[in-house]
Amino acid sequence: MPEGKSPLREVLPKQGQLSVEDVATMVLCKPKLLPLKSVTLEKLEKMQRDAQETVRQQEMAQREHQQQSQQ
């Protein structure tokens, strides 16, 4: 766009005072890159999950067994 033909002209007052109030805005927490997991950690977590799963299954089986014997 050639100069001077813009529909909007910037206004810079040559007289008087120009003041800008600096308003403190609230801050957002920053985006979070997720840390990658080490192999050991993944293995530990997997073993833990498996253990909990096994326990849960065993308990379920036990409970069923008890219920059956009660009947």
Added chain:
Amino acid sequence: TGLEMEPLLQAWSCFRRRKFQLCPDLCSQLLEKSPGHQEPDSEFTVSQAAWILKTRALTEMVYVDEIDVDQEGIAEMMLDENAIAQVARPGTSLKLPGTSHGGGPTPAVRPVTQSGRPITGFVRPSTQSGRPGTMEQAIRTPRTAHTARPITSASGRYVRLGTASMLTNPEGPFINLSRLNLAKYAQKPKLAKALFEYIFHHENDVKNVNLRSTVAHIGEYPFTLFTSKSIYKNALDLAALATEHAQYKDWWWKVQIGKCYYRLGLYREAEKQFKSALKQQDMVDTILYLAKVYFRLDQPLTALHLFKQGLDRFPGEVTLLCGIARIYEEMNNIPLAAEYYREVLKQDNTHVEAIACIGSNHFYSDQPEIALRFYRTRRLLQMGVYNCQLFNNLGLCCFYAQQYDMTLTSLERALSLAENEEEAADVWYNLGHVAVGIGDLNLAYQCFKLTLANNNDHAEAYNNLAVLEMRRGHVEQARALLQTASSLAPHMYEPHFNFAALSDQVGDLQRSYIAAQKSKEAFPDHVDTQQLIKQLKQHFAML
């Protein structure tokens, strides 16, 4: 039929192909057939071989690299009897996160962990939650879903591991430790080594019965309430007998004794053993174990020195370089850490930890496009890392590097790969940031809400929601959200500062001042906080 494999060979083959479920079963069959079950005598060589093989297979099932496993319980951390001084000199301790060496990112750019360190690009078992500064913090953390820290004992996690395999074995333990004549086994070096590893890695499970009932109900925490120190005592006894039998000439046994002492919390004894082993046989592993001891004793400089000496003898050794980088990172000396991580990459171009750490450094030092290169084209994605975390990071890097086409697809994939609700929550949280970035505040609002739906303890999301609520003019909601955020994560300065700003706006100067002080504590260099405090002080002076 003559086509069947010789049973022992078959078991051996299973072991070599890492079929650790099948191998012990085959061995058990062999052991049942032959007499001398449980008591391998020299006459029955086949049963002896089967016994060792089964022991090793059971060990392998739960084996984790001991160097990497490290977790401090709260009790050990707070009631640290090894601490020499209450307040360490700056630059000599891992417990003073504030001593930044300059050049590191401020909390204004890079989020910090609970202990005030910048978040890292890579988690290992020992970096999961950092060291909390006070007892209060320490006790509070395990309550949030994200960071599980054993409450009483370091051996918490170890107990868990043994349980895993034990549960699959309804007949009870393969080796009955209380009936074992350790002295006899110590005479047979080869048997003893296998047996030691079995006790150390597999047989953590002393209180099997108690654990069974509690674990299913409350999750993982009860595990941590039991210590398994008696087991390490067993392992230690065996190692001591064996090393005596080897006339103190076998460095391997010394390292094992050191490992036992370490787990028992006798760090100075462990140090002696490792040093003695190093004198006999120079090994990288032993150096790493010894450094772990110094790390636990909070002597990072000694550990650094040790690593550097090690590098003279093993030039370019990746684990040593990486150890140095980790220490610098823990000491909040990010530039030096990055330098050593680069050194690691020179030796090993596919080192995930180094790539991830350098990548996150670039991201938080305003170079997302370089970070993107580390995460995507150069390295990680090509190497086959394919998980929620990576795609989340890719998505974020893409967004901030202005590659908008990839952003949403990456984050979507991250969501679909999320393994649990916490991971999903983090991805939603970052999606919220993308929405804020494109100015779609409604979407952002929904994203942060979804974050909270997935993880009710997500302090950052509470804070950001509060900011959005303030924009809508809902002061009361914003205040409540900020209060939740600051009680969940007192180490973050954002909720404190926002609360101060909000209270200042509505004229509650007293509360504003208190919150501003908290914000200053969390992030002393924050300019807006400083200004707010100055302003408030002027107000108070005028009264």
